[in-house]
Amino acid sequence: MGPLVPQEIIGMNWNLLIAFVVGIGFGFVLEQAGFSSSRKLAGMFYGYDTVVLKVFFTGAITAMLGLLFFSLFGWIDLSLVYVNPTFLGSTIVGGIIMGAGFILGGFCPGTSVCAAAIGKIDAMVFIGGIFLGVFFFAESYPMIEDFYMSGSLGSLKVHEVFGISGGFFTLLVIIAALIMFKLGELAEKRWPREEY
Amino acid sequence: MKTKYMNPYLAGVLLGLVLLMAFFFSGRGLGASGAVKSVVVTAVDIVAPEHTANSHFYSKYVGEGKEPMKAWLVFEMMGVLVGGFLSGALSGRLNWKIEHFPGITAKRRLIFAAAGGILFGFGSQLGRGCTSGSALTGMAVLSVAGFISMMAIFGTAFALAYFLRKNWI
Numbered sequence: 317m318g319p320l321v322p323q324e325i326i327g328m329n330w331n332l333l334i335a336f337v338v339g340i341g342f343g344f345v346l347e348q349a350g351f352s353s354s355r356k357l358a359g360m361f362y363g364y365d366t367v368v369l370k371v372f373f374t375g376a377i378t379a380m381l382g383l384l385f386f387s388l389f390g391w392i393d394l395s396l397v398y399v400n401p402t403f404l405g406s407t408i409v410g411g412i413i414m415g416a417g418f419i420l421g422g423f424c425p426g427t428s429v430c431a432a433a434i435g436k437i438d439a440m441v442f443i444g445g446i447f448l449g450v451f452f453f454a455e456s457y458p459m460i461e462d463f464y465m466s467g468s469l470g471s472l473k474v475h476e477v478f479g480i481s482g483g484f485f486t487l488l489v490i491i492a493a494l495i496m497f498k499l500g501e502l503a504e505k506r507w508p509r510e511e512y
Numbered sequence: 513m514k515t516k517y518m519n520p521y522l523a524g525v526l527l528g529l530v531l532l533m534a535f536f537f538s539g540r541g542l543g544a545s546g547a548v549k550s551v552v553v554t555a556v557d558i559v560a561p562e563h564t565a566n567s568h569f570y571s572k573y574v575g576e577g578k579e580p581m582k583a584w585l586v587f588e589m590m591g592v593l594v595g596g597f598l599s600g601a602l603s604g605r606l607n608w609k610i611e612h613f614p615g616i617t618a619k620r621r622l623i624f625a626a627a628g629g630i631l632f633g634f635g636s637q638l639g640r641g642c643t644s645g646s647a648l649t650g651m652a653v654l655s656v657a658g659f660i661s662m663m664a665i666f667g668t669a670f671a672l673a674y675f676l677r678k679n680w681i
Binding site: 486 | 542569582
């Protein structure tokens, strides 16, 4: 049955409307969770607020399980769902640069747009920075292109690397997440902060 | 009146369902930085069309028959603005504010926000997606890139947290 648009069960012209509706849900949930506050997000890295860990992993696991069950029931053809390709070098170095941006700026791109939507000026400045950063990348692309394309592993999945089933790997992620949630709760008691 | 935030585990389940909806309808997940890329390539194409035509980077997105602004992520991010605004309005959190740790000035907060944004923008292009597009969505489809992105982003932020503690605690 699904995914509906790639199989033309729903016309391509509906795709952008779907994107808009999905975006509303995404923005609404992020804001309700408190991701519109850089101090709440940064709490992750100092232990006083681990909402990032809880929301992020619960979200990833819910979607993982959803895809697993949908595929089991024949509701979705996983071969038609986009899997982002791995290019070892650029994925790692890109992630490191983003991590530095996270602790400096207190936002990631999605959360900054959500925060700007409720009037956070620091988020608007962060977004201005993203535009500049993307522009710098685009202009320096000729110098970076070789590295950007190196270490290609294709649309590789983790469980294929370890030779286990997707379901078993998902179980391992769930167990790891439960342990991290417990650590998060302990951290919040260990390094509490008053209202912020 | 400021109301409380949603229970994080409930918010996580709802986030996962939104992501699942994107997979089920469009066969793709969430994202954010890709929308910025669309705006940047469109703007540069208007200002310097010869430059974009000759560039390996820009020519992937602009030129004959390509419409970077009619991209899925552009419409999704417009939705994020609307959804974030609605949530803020419902919970009484709409106000102009430079949010920062009381121990630092607003100016310092803005300088670091700009620097962080620049790094995140650059890194998201190099890493082919940011926290939502590469890490969250990638993890949901069990991609190697998703898990590597997540570990690199959060690992680096943890590793640098000590050096930037005066900004936050």
